[in-house]
Amino acid sequence: MSPVLSLRGATKRFGGLVAVNGIDFDVAEHQVLGLIGPNGSGKSTTLNLISGALTLTSGSIKLRGAPISGLAAQDITRRGVSRTFQLVRLLPSMNVRDNVIAGAVFGHRRRWGAEARDFAESLLERVGLGGKGQMPIGQLTYIDTKRVELARVLASDPTLLLLDEWLAGLNPTELQDGIALIKSLRDEGRTIILVEHVMDAIRSLCDRCVVMSSGTKIAEGTPGEVLSDPNVIRAYLGDDDA
Amino acid sequence: MSSVEIRNLILTAIALGVCILLPMADSGYWLSIGLSIAMFTVLATSWALFSGPTHYISLATAAFFGVGTYTTGLGFETLPFWSLVALAGMFGALMAALVGLATLRLSGVYFVIFTLGLAELVRQVITWAQNQSGQKGLYVLTDITEAMIYWMLIALAAAVYLTGWLIGRSRLGFALRIIGDDETVAAHSGINTARAKVLLFMVPGAVAAMTGAILAPRYVYIEPSLAFTPMLSFQVVIMALLGGTGRLWGPLAGVVPFTLLWESISSNFPNQTTLLLGLSFLLIVYALPRGFVGLLDRLRQRVTGGVS
Numbered sequence: 136m137s138p139v140l141s142l143r144g145a146t147k148r149f150g151g152l153v154a155v156n157g158i159d160f161d162v163a164e165h166q167v168l169g170l171i172g173p174n175g176s177g178k179s180t181t182l183n184l185i186s187g188a189l190t191l192t193s194g195s196i197k198l199r200g201a202p203i204s205g206l207a208a209q210d211i212t213r214r215g216v217s218r219t220f221q222l223v224r225l226l227p228s229m230n231v232r233d234n235v236i237a238g239a240v241f242g243h244r245r246r247w248g249a250e251a252r253d254f255a256e257s258l259l260e261r262v263g264l265g266g267k268g269q270m271p272i273g274q275l276t277y278i279d280t281k282r283v284e285l286a287r288v289l290a291s292d293p294t295l296l297l298l299d300e301w302l303a304g305l306n307p308t309e310l311q312d313g314i315a316l317i318k319s320l321r322d323e324g325r326t327i328i329l330v331e332h333v334m335d336a337i338r339s340l341c342d343r344c345v346v347m348s349s350g351t352k353i354a355e356g357t358p359g360e361v362l363s364d365p366n367v368i369r370a371y372l373g374d375d376d377a
Numbered sequence: 378m379s380s381v382e383i384r385n386l387i388l389t390a391i392a393l394g395v396c397i398l399l400p401m402a403d404s405g406y407w408l409s410i411g412l413s414i415a416m417f418t419v420l421a422t423s424w425a426l427f428s429g430p431t432h433y434i435s436l437a438t439a440a441f442f443g444v445g446t447y448t449t450g451l452g453f454e455t456l457p458f459w460s461l462v463a464l465a466g467m468f469g470a471l472m473a474a475l476v477g478l479a480t481l482r483l484s485g486v487y488f489v490i491f492t493l494g495l496a497e498l499v500r501q502v503i504t505w506a507q508n509q510s511g512q513k514g515l516y517v518l519t520d521i522t523e524a525m526i527y528w529m530l531i532a533l534a535a536a537v538y539l540t541g542w543l544i545g546r547s548r549l550g551f552a553l554r555i556i557g558d559d560e561t562v563a564a565h566s567g568i569n570t571a572r573a574k575v576l577l578f579m580v581p582g583a584v585a586a587m588t589g590a591i592l593a594p595r596y597v598y599i600e601p602s603l604a605f606t607p608m609l610s611f612q613v614v615i616m617a618l619l620g621g622t623g624r625l626w627g628p629l630a631g632v633v634p635f636t637l638l639w640e641s642i643s644s645n646f647p648n649q650t651t652l653l654l655g656l657s658f659l660l661i662v663y664a665l666p667r668g669f670v671g672l673l674d675r676l677r678q679r680v681t682g683g684v685s
């Protein structure tokens with residue numbers, strides 16, 4: 136079976152800095168791939184390349200065999216790729232429900248009017264915000280802003296979901312809820328790329344992991360394999376520049 | 378339709394009916410004031426349809442308006458008047474589409490400067506063309522009366538409000554609100570941001586050109602410096618922001634007081650009109666960032682907040 140997503144030699148340069156350096160990896164259908172690595176190793180930049188927020192300097196990205204590198208973000212979204220942002224992005228002038236509807240109207244599977252409203256309400260229920268649809272964004276707690284963003288992203292019914300540290304900053308109970316939620320997303324058939332620092336989440340969610348350090352891939356395998364890899368341990372301990 | 382919408386519809390219909398009767402009551406001073414108010418209502422409301430949600434400040438009103446006046450000026454002897462208004466609308470929309478394609482991918486600052494330059498550019502081109510043919514301006518001699526111009530503007534205003542209401546309920550309107558809040562989120566929600574902005578920018582472009590075409594007979598003699606005066610663009614921006622762009626009726630709340638003040642100042646102290654423009658601008662920046670609409674919302678919030 137051909138992979139859902141494949142990166143070949145994906146490279147992004149910012150002036151003299153090579154933030155992502157010739158990355159190769161595949162993500163298979165229904166898989167949760169963990170993209171991990173120390174701060175500044177290029178994980179978010181890799182997600183930005185996949186989602187179309189940034190354009191590749193060189194290399195290629197294919198979605199089910201069709202190239203998507205070079206497409207605008209809206210076209211990639213319409214093909215079923217949706218993402219959250221490391222720094223949560225919401226629509227401040229709208230209430231919670233309209234923030235979610237925003238994801239439903241123009242995306243992969245489109246809804247409008249009463250259908251979009253009902254769908255938004257059901258997603259709010261699902262992420263744990265049932266009954267908060269009329270709340271203004273400004274009154275939400277940090278964790279709730281993350282929930283709204285996830286609901287918006289799910290509103291387009293994506294087949295490939297990109298989560299950039301969605302579990303960061305959650306307390307232990309919220310973390311268990313979050314992990315269960317992401318599991319349920321995989322169980323309903325979505326493919327997920329998870330950028331994460333939380334080791335518990337990586338161990339319990341990921342089928343495979345790709346480890347990045349200073350823009351390059353230094354390891355790939357099951358969570359157990361990569362987390363015991365000496366290269367990976369050295370990278371996390373911070374002497375990767377030596 | 379909800380009961381609030383039905384109430385608004387009835388109120389709008391009554392207001393329109395009253396406006397239509399104005400020329401029966403007075404054909405001098407008040408008709409000319411009414412005409413100015415109708416003109417600026419059309420221009421400021423259509424301006425706010427685009428600039429309200431996107432926060433792009435367009436100073437291109439004069440460019441579209443001028444193209445409209447010249448459409449009438451050049452065509453009134455050969456074509457029926459209504460077709461000139463339609464033609465002007467198409468020219469305006471086309472021009473707006475071209476400007477939009479060229480600039481709306483850029484940041485807001487470039488857009489402001491480009492739109493300001495546009496009116497000047499078109500004016501220079503027309504001045505040059507007229508110099509080639511040896512004329513300075515055009516006579517627009519028709520039997521269209523001031524009352525007829527006024528009624529056409531009222532009809533155009535009704536069309537603008539209807540368009541604005543429909544856009545507000547449409548996917549395009551929703552897309553523009555998302556873009557205004559966060560363009561990155563918009564793109565990642567599947568919105569073709571450039572296309573949405575260009576489409577919506579065509580509305581004020583078409584409306585301003587139609588307004589110019591309708592008003593041309595009133596001027597009798599048109600020349601580039603009159604048709605493309607940058608003052609018009611600034612007036613429209615100030616009035617729309619003074620009223621507030623957060624609601625469809627917001628600009629109207631700025632147009633009425635501003636036009637009345639402007640008329641009385643320009644008849645008593647003709648040199649002080651720029652001062653009014655400047656003072657209004659300061660008022661908006663320092664006291665009314667969201668216009669009268671924002672002020673009203675704040676007062677309403679305080680009242681309901683005090684009760685509960």
Ligand SMILES: Nc1ncnc2c1ncn2[C@@H]1O[C@H](COP(=O)(O)OP(=O)(O)OP(=O)(O)O)[C@@H](O)[C@H]1O
Nearest residue numbers: 149152154172173174175176177178179180181221
């Ligand atoms: N738009 C940009 N312009 C210039 N440099 C950038 C830009 N985006 C990221 N970088 C740089 O690229 C490198 C990789 O950043 P990236 O955000 O991808 O790291 P990350 O792995 O997501 O880190 P973290 O775990 O802290 O989120 C960093 O050195 C960062 O400063």
Ligand SMILES: [Mg+2]
Nearest residue numbers: 178179180221
């Ligand atoms: Mg990151």
